Amino acid sequence: MTMTKVKIGIVGTGFIATILAPQIQSSKKARLDAVSSRTLAKAESFVANYPGAIAVEGADQLIARDDVDAVYIATPTSAKEDVASRALTAGKHVLIEKPLHSAASFKRLSALARQKGLVLMDATHFVHHPRTSAMRQRLTALIGAPRSLHTMFYFPFSDRENIRFDPIDEPMGAAGDMAWYSMRAVVEYLAPDALEDIKVFAEWDPHSGAVIRATGVLQFNAGKTATFDVGYTAGAAVMELTVAGTSGILTQDDFVLDWQSGFGFDNPDIQTGFIHRSGLATRNDFAFIETPSERSQHALMIDNFADLIRNGDAAEREIWLSATEKTQVFLDAIWQEIQTQARASPAMTPQVNMRENP
DSSP: OOOEEEEEEEEOOHHHHHHHHHHHHHHHSEEEEEEEEHHHHHHHHHHSSTTTTTEEEEEEHHTOOOOOOOOEEEEEEHHHHHHHHHHHHHHEEEOOOSOOOOOHHHHHHHHHHHHTTTEEOOOOGGGGOOOHHHHHOOOOOOOOHOOEEEEEEEOOOOOOOOOOOOOOTTTTTTHHHHHHHHHHIIIIIIISSSEEEEEEEEEEEETTTOOEEEEEEEGGGGGOOOEEEEEEEEEEEEHHEEESSSSEEEESBBBSSSTTSTTTTTOSOOOOEEEOOOOOOOOGGGGGEOOOOOSSSHHHHHHHHHHHHHOHHHHHHHHHHHHHHHHHHHHHHHHHHHHHHHOOTTTTTTTTTGOOOO
């Protein structure tokens, strides 16, 4: 029996859309049906590489198409809620890029998705790699009760024409772009119930006013803690994660984009997995636990999104909604701390301290 593919339309033709479009097109469970941009010419240029996909001018025209089952929203953060709300109202499932504008914004969208019985999933790739579930399932057996988590995520972005440096379209800058992954790792591996205290330090680009680096510590219930260090300023790609428990430590050096096949990387000889350490083990004694995958994590995300649409129930949809909401709540707390810092030093941050996040 031939499975009917989920027909996906993409809103937005920026860089991230070029990463997911090939995965949608090559999926056995989904197909790329249409692409919209603010100008028809941009949409036409985009779909030229994807036979069968239709170019559409504007999000509204794509959302109105009867042959589109789901919408992947690859717009700037400033436009995400508006586009997602219209898509859900029209009965379309939604895959939405991170970060969201705020937890309040996401709660409005998730309420609409529940009301309509639709899938609303954020586009965090790493949670779809088999490594994430494998490490989460073995966490207690390997290291006891998880107590603390540290992440360090840097990418060498310096082009101020990049949208990441636009405080209007991407108000949280590097905090939203990079610390999102740190907070999602907290949700996946530390699984705290509530945030009790937080301290964050940020660095701003003097020309654009964008946040380009952030470092912080968070204290959660039951004594759990997390630290993060993210930004664009290290001159190298760094994606390190450490989870410390009561009887051991687990680490990854590529927790966001695996070196093997995360987008931007093609290294079939590099194994994907995590390292287990305990006692006085030296480097020679560290245990590498491999978690192979036949497909990239962004390809698996498309498949899982399609499966959730075709076969998922309300309880399964709720798992994804809950993870996104918790991630955004923690990210909002980081952003609020950064805004507090900005207000305390207005001479250093003349643009940042004027922005709020409803």
